[in-house]
Amino acid sequence: MAVHQTYYVPAQSKWPIIATVGLGLTLFGVASILVQGRQGNSTTVPWAVFFAGALIMAYMLFGWFGNVIREGRAGLYSPQMDRTFRWGMSWFIFSEVMFFAAFFGALFYVRTFAVPWLGGEGDRGSSAMLWDGFRATWPLLENPDPARYPGPREVIGPWGLPLVNTLLLVSSSVTVTIAHHALKSGHRGRVKAWLGATILLGLGFITLQAFEYHHAYTELDLTLHSGIYGTTFFMLTGFHGAHVTLGSLMLIIMLVRVFRGHFTTEHHFAFEAASWYWHFVDVVWLGLFVFVYIL
């Protein structure tokens, strides 16, 4: 085992309790908005609670990360601390992978089991006698009960926007790696350029994705409500899109920090963590491209 320096144990901190209040208010607010909205009641107060919570969360994030950044730059963190951060980030990404796994699992299940069963194939094929005239296809354009869940008119093919988006994300993974190498070799100008390029590619992806959603909703009748195809399509791509947004935010903050002169050629774990996260959303996208769009 490595030689031990003193492991930095922070003194009391107000951030955890602020974060708790912030997160609690935010989520309580969201839940109230949904529940009151469904019952047709006024949602003014729930929205106020939500915004209060979100503001507290934003304050907390700036404060807490600011705290960590100051400690890091003050040299309080030993290499052992650095390893803690690495373990922490790796296993956080692992937990995210499992989060996506739940949704991918749902997609595989409905495609290999549920929809064929409803159409009369396989072990529970007798289910078909409940759904007269239903045919199992994928993409599922007509649902078992079309009155309840009107199916999409058409779905989005893989070789248009999705292919462009794939190219955007894959190349952004390359550019962020180039930026990382530049940081390690101390070429800060190049870091700014390549990191900036990565962010632009990420934002481009999000814009195209928004455009695709608009197209799906307005022209294809492909919505969250159009049965299991729309359900899995929007759940997976939407959840991924949220992660790309978060990843872009991380990268933007890294760019700001680079401009402010943070990071050395040796110590720049925050940058690495953000780039790990970025690679992770990239890999997830490849899975999406194959299983949601192509197959």
Next chain:
Amino acid sequence: MSTVAQSHTEGYGHGPARGITRWLLTTNHKDIGTMYLVFSFTMFLLGGSMAMVIRAELFQPGLQIVQPEFFNQMTTMHGLIMVFGAVMPAFVGLANWMIPLMIGAPDMALPRMNNWSFWLLPCAFLILVSTLFMEGGAPNFGWTFYAPLSTTYGPPSTTFFIFAIHIMGISSIMGAINVIATILNLRAPGMTLMKMPLFVWTWLITAFLLLAVMPVLAGVVTMMLMDINFGTSFFDASGGGDPVLFQHVFWFFGHPEVYIMILPAFGAVSHIIPAFSRKPLFGYHSMVYAVVAIALLSFIVWAHHMFTVGVPLTGQIFFMYATMLIAVPTGVKVFNWVATMFRGSLTFEAPMLFAVAFVILFSIGGFSGLMLAIAPSDFQYHDTYFVVAHFHYVLVPGAIFGIFASAYFWLPKWTGHMYDEVLAKTHFWLSFIGMNMAFFPMHFLGLAGMPRRIPDYALQFADFNRVSSIGAFTFGATQLLFLFIVIKCVRGGAPAPAKPWEGAEGLEWTVPSPAPYHTFSTPPEVR
């Protein structure tokens, strides 16, 4: 294992802050551990009082105390509170207190995040418990919240329940990351993985399980949220979904979850039995491998909770075989504990009493688990009181007795005082009798055909239900005695030496009792 050359216990020069800020703002693993344990016991009493309502209603046939809607809310909340509020936080509390002491670390790896993990729990349970007072009542679909009863047919408060689960999940994931980083990165020099105390080992594996399955739980409640509020059709056949999909995703989380609730108890008992047998643990290596095997198997057995939903035959056979396999590593653990006691020099203080009861009664739960694994027989047992008996046998004398054993074992270290042995033994025997009286007759009820989660029952079930209720009241009331014992021990009692148990081993016994506010600021050397 863990012979200590030197132990540094000089502090940072500052003790705990005064007043409420000590607890709100703390970054100290001992404070946070204490808060977890106090929170857990509070939830234990709350969930327990709901169990008392359930048992009072079931005391005799007919509807007398509560109506069926409220009864269903009680069974649901009892399950959720006990699983997520009592058992899991208790083990996280023990982990917070003991892991740094056992591996010679100055604190948990990420102390501020540690505090956040804790404070999210009261926040989550505030939301969860508040649903009891909402229009339409609290969740009433059982702690397994099967769709579509919990989606299309759920009460409005379901959305709040979903966000409460999300917050608990965030708390557990951060807690697990902290445990893993602490164990992998903060061990004292010389403490290799295969020298780690078993409690640390079991918690390392538990933390991996948490990281793997809590996000899946988050995923399934997110799908519920979408089905309820945004018109998706994950669990609705008329849109091409499947209600059974819910069960697959839920139990992919749910089965590892039950090991999350028992593995740390395995670890703690593996310290207590050697200590009071005055003999080293038999088969340390096979104990570690057995825990790893159990954890891995837990990912491929989930559908044994779903034998009656119509899983295709091949799936049914696969899950039956995989489930039966779990008996092998679990058996190895039990045999090892018995072999540790064999030809030892045994004494039976309260921790040992609870630990021995743990081994025997948990095995009974294991046996009924093996019976449940036989898919054809499960068609008769499934969703009856036989299942209720089974999981209460693994959770009450398993997880809860494991927690009591740990608490008595380490109370002297935490408080600096010995607890009252006579009262503690009384607590044990009353708990032991009450628990068996409450849960053993449930086996008979299930075999005789009584379904679970019913507020009223046919007359042939009346007698055993009465016995069971009396046992449950005994067990419930006895837990107030535990509260008294702990308070008494915190406030005073015979001073505890650094190592109050003759046969105990490990770094935690090298620091004074009570453990100083900061320990191992410089790591000890382990040979």
Next chain:
Amino acid sequence: MCVWARRTVALLVGLVTAMDASADWTVNLRPGATGISHDIFGLHMAILWICVAIGVVVFGVMFYAIVAHRKSRGHKPARFHENTTVEVLWTLIPSIILVIMVVPATATLMDIYDTSGADLDIRITGYQWKWRYQYVDDDFGYFSNLVTPQDQIHNRQTKNEHYLLEVDNPLVLPVGRKIRFLVTSNDVIHSWWVPDLGVKKDAIPGYINETWTRIDKPGLYRGQCAELCGKNHGFMPVVVKAVPAPEYAAWVSDQKAAAEQERLLTEKDWTLEELVARGEQVYQTTCAACHQPDGSGAPPAFPALNGSPVATGDANGHIEVVLNGRQGTAMQAFGKQLSEVDLAAVITYERNAWGNHTGDKVTPQDIVAYRKQHSSP
């Protein structure tokens, strides 16, 4: 005061007699009445005895240690803590026992899953909170409701022998025939379970699960719903009446005749009194669990009917709610569950009971007319 005293006495007397009548300390599964249930019973006993044997050996050793190796007896601890041979042994022996156990279990499981070659198909549909049985081959079917009176459930009356396990229309099946069940649900997940048949199958909305039985001897076999399905999960029993084949054939032709009779009733001219009388019966079995026998409901989930705008306002609005239910609430669509006569009767009853004195008469023909008018073109 007097009422309370009487009730208390009745309750106590009821309790005591109930206890006496049913002092029942059954501790084991029943072997049941089918080949499968006997196979399951055999598996159950085998695994139980294996567990007992293992338990006796392992805990025998433990108790020996607890008694003999106490410190108080001056026992000095040994120092052994590893032995690869025993570790391997106690890994292998349980594995072998499991393999032995797996063989008969797999055989029984495959038997349970073999639904081919059935003589008769029955579709079983779970509803909140009753069962519907459809004789697919003979084209008739009916609902099966709990008949235990609310007074017994609320301890105002002595509970009878089959408390909570009695229904109005049991599922009638012939003995000695292979019967395939097609199990599904109309709303949430239920589970159709009769212990004596060794059959338990979840009823999944939108899907059909298959299972089967062949009953050996005639008799009444009772079971319950085995999957939490909401408020009245404890109040939807299953009763199977197994009869010899000739008796079954006679019963089937009676049922077909009765179905024809029902169609004639729709044509008949009903008086208000007749409709109210029939409607009260329908109400008590179908509606009272939620809306309460006196129409007071259990707000907010189950609104009161006495004085409600629906039950006292426009009759067509009332018909609409009863026939098609209310989306997003617990109110089901009863149009497919009840006959036109029963629909008309129950609506008439609701409009003329508990202070709802509309004097309206809704006839079966009105329902037929409403359906025609509102069916999609």
